[in-house]
Every structure is written in structure tokens, then in C-alpha cells.
Amino acid sequence: MEDANSTRSSEINVRGLTWVFLSGLLFGLGLTISGMINPAKVIGFLDVAGNWDPSLALVMASGLAVTVPAFHFILKQQRPLFEAKFFLPGKADIDPQLIGGAVLFGVGWGLAGLCPGPALAGITSLDSSVLSFVAAMFAGMLLHYFLLEPRD
């Protein structure tokens, strides 16, 4: 999906990159403050049969309370502030890859309590499980690229 993004990166100006950096910073802060950077807390949400912690659901609901109206408004604009156009995922149909990928992701998420954002945000903790997870995630992405991604 993000492949559609590959155009004219050189034209993004410094002001644009500053906002992108700020976006990353806010995202990392949000993961930290919400506690989603902590795998034990994420597992607490996924463990519906145990001592359930609904926090993650509230994090998502709260995030969506911002993005649903904001995206609606932004996507009505001609173009973003510092780019010539919007870069949105092109695929619209449900395919087996989507379901299979989501299943595989769900298994990994449940096993470690880590998904890509919190795992990367947590690398400076130097926790051996977080570092192992991130290294393997990189390997998995490369594996997919070299073995599974369809070539034009």
C-alpha cells in the first residue's frame, strides 16, 4: 500500500520534515503516556479471559475521536500543506493476503505483546526481548520483500 508513496521525496522541504518529526515525537509520547509501550499492559488488554484491562480500547477510541473528524476535513483539501498530493493506499478489495497477514500479525502481537510502533519506541530501553523482537521484525519484513512480494 505505501508503495504509492514513492515519488518526489526530494521536494519535501525542511518545514515539512520538521512537522513529520513532530508527528513521530507525539506518537512516541502518546504510546508512552498511554502505557501501550509496555507489552505487559497490552497483554492485559488482549487477555479478555483474565484480569481484563480495557485501556488499549480507550487509546484507540480516543485516537479515532481525533482522526475520524480530522481526516474527513483534511481529505477535503486540495493537497496537504507541504506536498503536491495525498498519498493514500490504493487497494480497496479484500484479498487472502490481507486476512492471512492480519492473522500472522495477530499471533505475533499476542505472543509478545508488541506491535511495530511500541516495539520501536521501546528500543532505547535496551530490553533484550524488545531488541530481539525488533531485529526479527526487520528480518520478517525483508523476508517478505525478497520472497513474497509480487514483482512487476
Next chain:
Amino acid sequence: MEYFTPLSAALGGLLIGLAATLMLWTNGRITGISGIVSGVLIPSKTDTAWRSYFLAGLVLGPIAYTTVSGQGLTIVTQASPLLSVVAGLAVGVGTRLGSGCTSGHGICGIARFSKRSFLATAVFMLTAMITVYITRHLVGGP
């Protein structure tokens, strides 16, 4: 529900929503972490500049928090490094195959009312819950 932290969850979610909003508004892109990371990893892909800036911010976010608040980072991992490798591989392949993760599908895709993202989010949530049920309640702790 003794571990429920509604205030910090709502505040953190708000910041995550703002982050995704800033990205779309200024840069016109979807804040999908798995897509952003793989774009930097895979050499043939372009657009590494904005992806790197985002990732730098993402990694510095927790450091900014601990510096300003004076509190430590709470990261408790229950999976062994070996199990983490298995999990990381599954997440790496799965998020590429399924075109996204919790951020791209769960926060941004649903906000665009994408049918694919609704379905993917439901599937990975359910699968993760089943996985935790199996590892926690059927075969004991990880």
C-alpha cells in the same frame, strides 16, 4: 479491571490521533508504522527522508517523556528473547502481507472508513486475543 488507566489511555490516544493528523495534514501520508519502517529497510524503496524523521521522533518520544517527567519507562516483557524472535518474525511478515498494523489499519484506515482496515483490525485483534488465551490459559505462561 484493577489495571484500567482511563485518563492516561485517553490522553495518550489523543496524542496518537494528533500525530496521525499532523502527518496527513502536512505530509499527506498515512501514519502506518510498519509501512514507514519497511520503507526505510528496503533499499529499493524511496522516500527515506520523511520516514527517517518520523522514526527519529518516535524513538525520541519516550526519552522526552522520561526527561521531562522524571519518571522511568515501564516496559515489562513476559516473552523470552527466543519467543520474541518468533513473534517479531510473524509481525514483520504479517504486517507486510496484510499491508499494515495497529496504527495504519487501526487508527488511520478506520478513520478513512476503509473496508480493508476494518476487517484487518478485527482479524488481528481477535487472533491476538485467541493467542493470549492459548498461551495464558491453555498451556500456561509463556
